[in-house]
Amino acid sequence: MIFRQLFDPVSCTYTYLLASRRGGEALILDPVLERVDRYLQLIEELGLRLVKAVDTHLHADHITGLGALRDRTRCITVMGERSGVDVVSMRVRDGETLDIEGITLGVIYTPGHTDDSYCFTLPDRVFTGDTLLIRGTGRTDFQNGDPRAQYESIFNRLLRLPDETLVYPAHDYKGDTVSTIGEERAHNPRLQVRSVEEYADLMNNLKLANPRMMDVAVPANMRQGLNQEEVARRGWAVGAREALALLGQPGVALVDLRERGERERHGAIPGALHVPYQDLQEGIRPGGVLHEAASAAGKRLVFYCAFGERSAMAVQTAQDAGLTASCHLHGGLAAWKKAGGPLA
Incomplete structure (x- = not known):
């Protein structure tokens, strides 16, 4: 399998490029608009054909590259069925699969960070968006976020994956690139709680500033439909x-x-x-x-x-x-x- 973890230093976003072989179909997760030229250069260098571009949720800290990739490659844009984005080519729901040649991703609906957050699984790894971060979890104080829903998503969905499952988040602000479910269960400070109430209290008192790009990114990302x-x-x-x-x-x-x-x-x-x-x-x-x-x-x-x-x-x-x-x-x-x- 071809697997590339790409990084945008401005928004600290990880983007993932997947393909089963050189010359085959490719899928990209959480692309950033300003990095689209780099993605397309890499796709060309690897001889791939981009067929699907996916966002794990409506991002507030960067403008998505979904629309630009669609316009330049005629790929399919994909988000979860709960997304409020005007139009994407395909909407997926919990329990379905997202397929390209040689690769099948499982779809898990994981609300909490936002009400349209989804994670995507392979047999050995999970792409967690902003739901589960490395030694952290996504904030829950805007875009219909809900700490209790996030507790359910993490503790009763993601942490039920095998301990050796690799965790690839959509962001990291400390330079970490990958973790595992077992590591996060043992060492993530936000997961060392005894109840949903304790988790909700922790998340409700983070007092974080809004993302710098929020006022620009959210309206732009709501309107991705092809004209x-x-x-x-x-x-x-x-x-x-x-x-x-x-x-x-x-x-x-x-x-x-x-x-x-x-x-x-x-x-x-x-x-x-x-x-x-x-x-x-x-x-x-x-x-x-x-x-x-x-x-x-x-x-x-x-x-x-x-x-x-x-x-x-x-x-x-x-x-x-x-x-x-x-x-x-x-x-x-x-x-x-x-x-x-x-x-x-």
Whole structure:
């Protein structure tokens, strides 16, 4: 496995780059906007293809690199389903997995630092965001933080992982890079409490100053969605009601870009082809299923995803490949459901 721990000295943020092999798919966790050029340089040097960019929670101390990475690589942006961010490509929930080629991350909902905090696990390590730090824990005094919820997240979720599990947090201010669950259980001073009440009292009396970037970072990070209006202005979008009228027409092929788990959880538009976004390039090449549907069968391709972000990127890719009859469902399956569209 390729694993890189990258550091932003301004915000003391750790960003993690994961891939199963050189030349394969890559995932990045908690990217910082100002470091995007460095991430992309490293990704190119390793011959990787960035397919997913993930934030563990809504950050208050730096502006996320999710939007910039999406715009420059057309990768999928990912956050937890509890996030209040306007639009990301994919939202994950507790107990699900987040997959790329050769790597499967487990998803754990760990509220407390914020109400949208998530941790991600591999068999030998856990990426704890700001929930569990090295010899510390994330503050709980803003963004709907809750010390009692954090106690539950740490003591009844994270500390139940094996003691040898490596702990990789999203921040460190002392120069430490990695710990283990066993070390934190034994030596983290904030975990040497006898009850949830004692922990809440400790966290409620930290009296910390607000993060320096908070007034800038939080509003900026709330608005990460791809501007689908530009795609619509080019005539490459249909609204949900227009898409309803196209349903079942022989000259139209609806294309579902979501992953299998999303389809199982939320349903799918009846009769739609399933081509996950990661497989789009293969599908639109000559001989690919989408190229054949558009060219040989003369069908109009209508891409859709959860919220319209992946499909907006997909229609641009298809147009670039010469599939000029393609368009996408503006607002995705969320808009389809709101319009009363049927689901299989």
